[in-house]
Amino acid sequence: MPSFHQVKSYLDHWLHEVDEHSIHSPFFFDLYSKVVTKKYKSDLPVLENLRWDMESNKTVLSINDLGSGQHHKTPSQRTIGEIARTSLTPYQYAMFYLDLLYYTKSHRVVELGTSLGLTTLYLAQKKDATIYTFEGSHDIANVALTNFEWAGRKNIELIEGNINSTLRKFLQSTNKVDFVLMDANHRYGPTMLYYQQLTKRLSGKSIVIIDDIHRSAEMEKAWREIRTDVLVYGSVDLYRCGILFFDPSMNKQHFVWSLK
Numbered sequence: 246m247p248s249f250h251q252v253k254s255y256l257d258h259w260l261h262e263v264d265e266h267s268i269h270s271p272f273f274f275d276l277y278s279k280v281v282t283k284k285y286k287s288d289l290p291v292l293e294n295l296r297w298d299m300e301s302n303k304t305v306l307s308i309n310d311l312g313s314g315q316h317h318k319t320p321s322q323r324t325i326g327e328i329a330r331t332s333l334t335p336y337q338y339a340m341f342y343l344d345l346l347y348y349t350k351s352h353r354v355v356e357l358g359t360s361l362g363l364t365t366l367y368l369a370q371k372k373d374a375t376i377y378t379f380e381g382s383h384d385i386a387n388v389a390l391t392n393f394e395w396a397g398r399k400n401i402e403l404i405e406g407n408i409n410s411t412l413r414k415f416l417q418s419t420n421k422v423d424f425v426l427m428d429a430n431h432r433y434g435p436t437m438l439y440y441q442q443l444t445k446r447l448s449g450k451s452i453v454i455i456d457d458i459h460r461s462a463e464m465e466k467a468w469r470e471i472r473t474d475v476l477v478y479g480s481v482d483l484y485r486c487g488i489l490f491f492d493p494s495m496n497k498q499h500f501v502w503s504l505k
């Protein structure tokens with residue numbers, strides 16, 4: 246059942262939502278009409294078949310809870326099926342992220358929170374991109390690696406361990422990052438920390454997506470503070486996720502949209 250916070254934030258989103266008639270910026274108009282309102286004619290049946298297979302998989306995994314953001318204690322044993330049914334990005338958003346990746350012509354991609362690797366596989370469909378994906382639960386990371394091997398994807402690098410330490414090390418030894426999907430630890434402190442670390446490797450062309458921005462009051466606070474950060478020049482609130490842009494020519498614009 247949705248919490249009081251989720252109901253309130255959903256109503257708030259609905260009240261502030263705009264469509265193409267209120268978008269005067271050519272960049273955001275183009276983004277809205279080409280990516281956000283796109284009606285998918287084709288899908289990726291192979292990956293959706295993998296999702297369905299995993300949803301009924303009864304193999305039990307041992308989970309280190311590194312930050313589900315849930316208020317109840319996450320059990321330390323979960324089946325692949327339970328994880329697939331509750332933790333993965335839904336099809337509509339996975340396709341949207343892939344479209345956004347093509348639209349932004351991004352090459353160096355960071356995904357915080359691999360889980361079973363399904364969204365990673367969506368992103369890896371862009372063959373000239375490399376996806377650096379981070380997962381802290383050993384058993385979950387192993388399932389993701391098996392999925393990558395099964396799909397024959399060579400453009401994925403899985404970095405295993407707690408993002409609290411692996412992200413900093415990775416960023417010290419890498420070039421600029423074009424595209425970031427933050428979908429790991431849905432708490433205020435880690436979200437702010439990872440964002441601040443990532444800013445050292447962002448350019449004016451980079452984009453950062455933060456998942457579950459309205460899930461809780463603390464994620465709402467993180468989103469509010471990040472989208473008004475001095476480095477952020479444009480942002481879009483799609484309710485499930487928020488997207489940040491860093492190009493100074495955007496002149497500090499914020500939009501509330503729905504994925505069509």
Ligand SMILES: C[S@@+](CC[C@H](N)C(=O)[O-])C[C@H]1O[C@@H](n2cnc3c(N)ncnc32)[C@H](O)[C@@H]1O
Pocket residue numbers: 309311312313332333334356357358359360361362363364365379380381382385406407408409428429430
């Ligand atoms: C919501 S799931 C990611 C879903 C995935 N992006 C997808 O769409 O299929 C979050 C994952 O992040 C991992 N995680 C959470 N906090 C972490 C941390 N501090 N370090 C490493 N992994 C973490 C969890 O183990 C979990 O598998």
